[in-house]
Every structure is written in structure tokens, then in C-alpha cells.
Amino acid sequence: MAAITAKETRRGERRGHGINHKSECRQYTSIEQALGDALAAYGVTGLAIYADGAVHRFDTTDKAKGNRNGWYVCPSLEVAVYGFWHTGEQHTVTTGGKADPAAAAEARLAAQRAREQRDAERRAQQVKTAEQARRWWATAGAADPSHPYLTKKRLAPHGLRQRDTMLLVPLFYDGELVNIERIYPDGAKKALFGGRAKGVAGLVGKLVDADRVLIAEGWATAAALYEAIGVPVVVARNADNLEPVARRLRQRLPDNVAITLAADDDRFTDGNPGTTKARLAALAIGAKVLMPTFCADCQRCTDFADVVLCRKERSL
Template sequence: MTEFAKKTPAYVGREHGSIHKSECRQYSTIEQALGDALAAYGVTGLAIRADGDVHRFDTADKAKGNRNGWYVCPSLEVAVYGFWHTGEQHTVTTGSKADPAAAAEARLAAMRAKEQRETERRQQQVNTAEQARRWWAMAGAADPGHSYLTKKRLAPHGLRQRDSALLVPLFYDGELVNLERIFPDGAKRPLFGGRVKGVAGLVGKLAGAERVLVAEGWATAAALYEAMNVPVVVARNADNLEAVARRLRQHLPDNITITLAADDDRFTDGNPGVTKARLAALAIGAKVLMPTFCADCQRCTDFADVALCRKEHGL
């Protein structure tokens, strides 16, 4: 959409892809127009450059250094800005009304910004994959006494360790492209800028398997592997289940059964664990395996929780 730059109050309400305007006015420079528009989002103090290049900036709703915002001024009368994490995009002009030329300039600028973003993203993924391979090669075997493993009562199952962080290797098309770090307090983070969609880890071996499970977290996968002795693919989170399941089905022979092992997020609105597992199963024609809890259990939500609960109660 095209938004005319405005004076105070510059912004009334926010909706995805739209701006509600109050007073409109003409600006003497595109820098002033864009500065006012960005201020409505809490972005101030930028040295705006109308040089035709794509510029990045931090958004106010994310941590410092996020660089989720962008703008480009294709001319001295038009600017386009947006936010990568929301997909929002807007255009401002110095005039009181838009014209076809300004609209065309805005479209081209937005396309250029998107292309540059994709180029930067792909290069960052390459850099992160190289970092992941270096870290993995230099890391030693995980300490079986690591606090996360002892808390979960699980064996390392091939994990490695860098300082205090366990390293879970994540693969895409058979190549190591990222690492998930599991810290002693249970926090989990992939390497910055690495590929995350469609990547997966593995507990056990796929070779010779007749059945493969797909689970969210590494601990759940490890608990299932210890209980059932079948390989378990680690999708990392519910949103990644379908992408991982689809790629797995494409690469495995048809006679190998794939089952989605769902987290039962029964205490979360919408139960994303079950919902996303069922969607992934539907996408590849698979079944869903659900954890079974004790009648009065108010704590467990996944297979790792159930395994730990049973060990604690000597079952």
C-alpha cells in the first residue's frame, strides 16, 4: 500500500500491512517523511540516507542488534520501509498524493530489498554451516554427567559438548548445517543465522530400520529411542514437524513406516504439539503416537516427561 507521510499524530493503530492515518501534510524531504513514519513504530535517531540502497535497522519490539527493519529510498520523493519478522511493508512520499511513477518506484525498491535480504540470508546460512562443522569437529564427547542429561536421566546418544553446552547436530539433505545448543538450565538455541526450517537431528540409526519416529525435542527423541529401540528424528519444535516429515518421507523407501510422536501440550491453548503433529501426519499419510499420563498427572506433556516420571516412581 502507499502511505502518505503525516504529521502528529502520525499513527493511530497498527494492523498487518496497513496504517491508519490522521492528519496528512507535505514534507520538504523524504528523510523527514520517513523519519516520522518510523517514529510511529518507536524507531528514532536513524541517520536516514536517500541513496537508493537498502538499509537495515533495529526494531523497537526486539532485542538490540535484531536488524529486522529495513528501508530504501529509490528517489528523493519516495521511501519504502518494512519489518522482516512480520512481513509488514509500507510506502511514504513527500507529496500529499501518490502517483503511478512513485508506486512503480516503491514496488521496484521493495523487490530489491527482498532480493538483498534473501542473498544475505543464504550467505549467513553458509557461514553458520561452516561454523557448525568446525564446532562439531573440535568438540569432545558429551559428559554423561552433564546436568541436563542427569536431570532427564538420559544417555548422551552421540551428543558432543562445547564448554557447558551440549551440541545436537542438525542436518539438511545429509549435510550438517546447524547445531542446537542445550545449556545446563535446559535452554535450547541454534547457532545464529543458520538454517532452521526442515533441519533435523537423529537419535539412533536409519540404516536397516523398518520404522522411524519423528519427535520435537532431543530429550523426547532420546527417551523414545531408549524405550522402543527405533530411530527417532528430532524436528526441534512443533512448527518444523511437517517440513521434516515431508522430507523424510521423500527420502525413505515406502516400506519404512513413519510415525509422528506428538508432544501433548494439554496446558497450552490450541495444543500446538498435537495439532501440528496431526497436520504433519496427514501430510504424509502417517499415524500419530500420543503419550499416556497417569490419571492425576498435572505435570507431564511429552514422552520424555513420562519416561522420567516412571523412573522416579520405579515403574
């Protein structure tokens, strides 16, 4: 746990998920003042601070309004702990000097209490979101094959459902529907708020009796691959989720079922996250990686859905 003790923190420059503090020694007259200065370095100002031992949440400046990703707790009038859920940062601040052993112990307990409260809130929200997803799925109709997104991608619905203008992609965890990804007519995609994200997946095709399964990021890529080669494709939604999905799928399927990672080639993005994380996921389960092949002069395509659509357009 990082500690900021009895110092006046000024606004620094963000570096990744951290911050570069410039400080000078200073005694604070209250923990509220010390914590206020520490938070100001992250752009959080005007926050009412309560030294009441309870965990308090606040919005961070790098996320949309209402995100409540920041938290703090003042277990005593000399010590405060604060952090940011989305970056994993956690810091301790005191009114002056180094925290004594008792104050340090209070800070550790306060941080643990904050984590437990956050975990409980997250689990409760996941249950609530799963219930919403099941209601939406049960009351939605079959997807319109002429939906603008399907028309643009030249894909069949493959079991998707539709609510108003939104296509619904069901997302499962341990065989249960726990979330839904919404695809809007303009192609924007968004899961339901607060639902489980890590390890959840959709599916195009059927896993029953399959001897080979592909894992792809997006639904359109999965649908394009399924239409092209007839192999079931698991939808991981994004590059970060490829490895969690791959690990769970490998545990679930018989050893004789081959799993292949169908990577996006984010060749125009620094670090090529699609390819990099697909290879890491494949390495984690001993699988192969399938890469899209682009036309020699193509400066647009990055995934299998793009390639299929591009070739259809060129054949006209």
C-alpha cells in the first residue's frame, strides 16, 4: 500500500494508472484537509469528506459522471485510505509524519473493509443485471434479418433477438444467461450496466458434438466465421476477455475437442492488442491461432468479418 504522509500534494502528471506527485513537507491540521489535498492531485475537488470510519464513494474525473470508481475511508482522525477501483490504486494519507503501527493497522483494516463492501456491491449488482438480462431475453422477439447492422455486415441473425432497435447478444457464464450485449443500428455495442464481464461469452452455432471450436472477439466476426466454415464460434466480446473465456472453455470441453483462437489483427493500433492477447490466450491453453489474410492493397480490414465483407463487395 502506498503512503503519502504529512505532505502537501500538488497536481502531477498522470502516467498510466499512477500519478507523479510533487510535494513538500507540511503538517495538516485535519485528516479532511490532508485527504482533500491528496484527491485534488487526481482532479477530485469540492468533495465533502467525512472522517466517520465509513466507506465513501465518489466519481473519478477520467470516467463518465456517476461512475463512483473512487473511494475513501477515514478510520481515525489521523489516517485516511483512498483508492480507485478501475485502476487498482490504493494510498494512505496521514496528518503528519509517518503513521504509527496502530494507525497503519487501522488503515489496512479500513482498506480491507472497503474491498469487501465493493465486492458485495458488485455481486448484488451482477445478480440484478442477470435478472434484467433474462427478462429482456424472454420478452424479446427474433431479430429482424433486415436490421441495419446485419444488413451492413451481410450476416444472418443466428439466433439473436431484438428489443426495439437493439439486437441482443446473450452472454453466458457457467451455462447461465448473466448479461446481454446490445448492438445498435449504427454498430455501437454495450453490455447491460453492472453485469458480470470477465469470463462471459456468447455463441454462434452449437457446441454439442463439435470436434473443433473457435474463439473470437466480436459477434460479427464469430458469425462470419461460422457462415464461412461451419464451426461453432464462442464470442469473447473483447481482447481482454479472450484468455478467461479460453481457460473456461478448455476446462469445459473434452480434451479431444480442438480450440483455436481467431484473432483480430489490430494492425493499425499500437501493440496490436487483438493479436497479442489472442496469442497469450492460445499459449495459456495450448491452442493454435488463426489470423485473417488481407488483400494486398487493403488498408481497412482488421478482422475476419471485415475480410468476408470486403471480399463480398469486391466480387460484385
